Amino acid sequence: MTHEPPFGAHSRRKSKYTPRVAPGAGGARTSAMIASLDAEGRETVAAPFGHALRELxxxxxxxxxxSADLSKYTDMHVFANAYPDRFYQMGMAEQVMISAAAGLAREGFTPFATTYAVFASRRAYDFIAMAIAEENLPVKIVCALPGLTTGYGPSHQATEDLAIFRGMPNLTVVDPCDAVETAQATHAIAAHPGPVYMRLLRGKVPDVLGRYGYKFKLGKAQTIRDGRDVLFVSSGFMTMRVLDAAERLAADDVDCAVLHVPTIKPLDVETIAAEAAKSGRLVVTAENHTVIGGLGEAVAGALMRAGVHVPFRQVGLPDEFLDAGALPTLHHQYGLSVDAISASVKSWL
Incomplete structure (x- = not known):
């Protein structure tokens, strides 16, 4: 029998970082530190990945x-409860889990392997490269706590996972925005014949894109709203944030478009270049990832190679190990909050 402590089996040591807490948070500090993101005032869906996998x-x-001893914290428990004979609890051994998934794929299965993003990207990279990506096996690696979605410091904050996995041949990389897209993307990556790394928002996940009639398409970027002054090019939950920032900026007569890019690799260069080439708009990439090696640099490189030369800025995490603390505090501190995004855009115009 395995044991999963409150915020993950790998978290037995205390962080050396002093938690920062939002003013007035008081006793709510712990929940704020482990929440995936702020969903106040939004409808949410419980465990969209787990339920989609069960449907599949x-x-x-x-x-x-x-799962690597984290089934309850990657929503894999929904699948495990429904299909216990098709679920494998691998314990705190990410490399073993990845190797087992590769073996299952060779035998004709389609494995979904879950852990935290830091453990897949930092600990199991070589096993993913040699056992899965080089052989182009249909293993789906679905990882919770991507980027800054936990307040427990660098041991759990996968701020560089996209940079790590973008460089791996054969690997498709997906960063869904919300519950709607997570469920749709789960079905899409299951149908994809090769290996996939997908970032996961787990637990109660906001429903944001449903109101736009959005349908996920693997490898495709989609315009969520149009605007004349600014083009946000965003992925993951930052699409949620820039949609909110666009509403905020509209009050100051700043008209913002939002191009959502859920597939980081392969990048939809054609759509991104076409949208960026529309004259007169500042292009701002927004991502829950370090500004090194993620969506921002991928878009910048794509635009340069396409000969599209436009004013360009990045919203993203700094190239440093981040503080521990309450997520609302950290998101504002590092520029991911709606207030911070709105202020940055106004300063750039």
């Missing part, structure tokens, strides 16, 4: 699940 398994007997 009902129709496909090749779907199997694995």
């Amino acid at each position: 398994a009902a129709a496909r007997d090749d779907i199997v699940g694995l």
Whole structure:
């Protein structure tokens, strides 16, 4: 029997960082530190990945699940409870989990392997490269706590995972925005014949894109709203933030478009270049990731190679190990909050 402590099996040591707490948070500090993101005032969906995987398994007997002692914290428990004979609890051994997933894929299964993003990207990289990506096996690596979605400091903050995995051949990289997209993307990556790394928002996940009639398409960027002054090019939950920032900026007569880019690799260069080439707009990338090696630099490189020369800025995390603390405090401190995004855009115009 495995043991999963409150914020993950790998978190037994205390962080050396002093937590920063939002003013007035008081006793709410702990919940603020482990929350995936601020969803106040939004409708939420519980465990969209877990329920989507369970739906897939009902129709496909090749779907199997694995977790590195974190099934409850990656929503894999929904699948495990429904299909216990198709679930493998691998313990605190990410490399073993990845190797087992590769073996299952070779035998005709489609494995979904879950852990925290830091452990997949930092600990299991070589195993993913050699056992899965080089062989182009259909293993789906789905990881919670991407970027700054936990307040527990650098041991849990996967601020560089996109940079790490963008450089791996054969690997598709997906960063969904919300519950709607997480469920749709789960079905899409299951149908994809190769390996996938997908960032995961777990627990109660906001429903943001549903009101726009959004449909996820693997490898495609989609315009969520149009605007004349600023083009946000965003991924993950930062699309939620820039949509809110666009509403805020509209009050100051700043008209913002939002181009959502859920597939980081392969990047939809054609759509991004076409949108950026529309004259007169500042292009601002927004990502829950360090500004080194993620969506921002991918977009900048793509635009340069396409010959599209436009004013360009990045919203992202700094190239440093981040503080521990309450997420609302950290998001504002590092420029990911709606207030911070709005202020940055106004300063750039």
